[in-house]
Amino acid sequence: MDCRTGLSLLEAYLDNELDRTDARELEAHIDTCADCSAALSRLDELRRSLRDQALRYAAPQSLRDRIQATADTSGALPRRSMPAWTRLAAACVLAFGAGGVSVHLWNSEQSPDTQEQIARDLFASHWRALAATSPVDVVSTDRHTVKPWFAGKVAEAPLVQDFAEQGFALAGGRIDYVGSARVPVLVYRHGQHVIDVFVLSQASTLPRTAQDKGYALSAITLGDQPAAIVSDMDAAERARFAELLTAKR
Numbered sequence: 001m002d003c004r005t006g007l008s009l010l011e012a013y014l015d016n017e018l019d020r021t022d023a024r025e026l027e028a029h030i031d032t033c034a035d036c037s038a039a040l041s042r043l044d045e046l047r048r049s050l051r052d053q054a055l056r057y058a059a060p061q062s063l064r065d066r067i068q069a070t071a072d073t074s075g076a077l078p079r080r081s082m083p084a085w086t087r088l089a090a091a092c093v094l095a096f097g098a099g100g101v102s103v104h105l106w107n108s109e110q111s112p113d114t115q116e117q118i119a120r121d122l123f124a125s126h127w128r129a130l131a132a133t134s135p136v137d138v139v140s141t142d143r144h145t146v147k148p149w150f151a152g153k154v155a156e157a158p159l160v161q162d163f164a165e166q167g168f169a170l171a172g173g174r175i176d177y178v179g180s181a182r183v184p185v186l187v188y189r190h191g192q193h194v195i196d197v198f199v200l201s202q203a204s205t206l207p208r209t210a211q212d213k214g215y216a217l218s219a220i221t222l223g224d225q226p227a228a229i230v231s232d233m234d235a236a237e238r239a240r241f242a243e244l245l246t247a248k249r
Helices: 005-012 020-032 034-050 061-075 084-110 114-132 141-151 236-244
Strands: 170-176 181-190 194-201 207-210 215-222 225-231
Touching: 005 034, 005 170, 020 034, 084 114, 114 181, 114 194, 114 207, 114 215, 114 225, 141 170, 170 194, 170 236, 181 236, 194 236, 215 236, 225 236
Parallel strands: none
Antiparallel strands: 170 181, 181 194, 194 225, 207 215, 215 225
16 A cells, blocks of 8 residues: 555544455554654544534523523514614524524534543444454464564553453454554454453543443453453453453462
8 A cells, every 4th residue: 555545545544434454454554654654643633632622612601691681672572663783683693692502512412522532443443353354463372472472563562361261262462543543452252252452552541331333342451551341242241351351460
């Protein structure tokens, strides 16, 4: 993949609109291209900035009071007794007020906070992996093989454990993206379930739980790093797996 193609796919990638094959090809290109990696970071930062609560604007109470007073006055006087300019001004004020309320409501619906955005990114990454030929880059049940594989690929290799005896077998690992951040993912299997454990940076904030399309997310701490379990297991199975991952050893 060249830079021209890569740059044209960045927005679709952040919106989770690429299939797994195209997403992995783009990720491989980003890993070796500083320009496209920087462009992805800028787009991701812009996306997060646009959802900042500080950008929301609520109409001040004084404006609400003026609108209410205008409405009361309009109802009390016969329409024909009001000058045309007064009626026009009142209509503009009411339209402005209604528009402000509409924009506020639209922003409330369309501006999820950072935690919700990260959760969506995690679900999308999990689904892309499930749609691929294999959800792992390094296939191994040996933690001594999986952990060294991450060395040099991410800033800090995650804690890797195997729980095959408890029914949660290590299947391997992969590198994935959450927004523009490159993160290690540990892959486990439990019966027919594929489980992704995303290991994030210390600065990441996660919702304790989230659900989407029959899949669930549970936030944990793996070693000293924030992490998230994503799978379609039921709540009891997720809780059991979380206990195994976070138990002191």
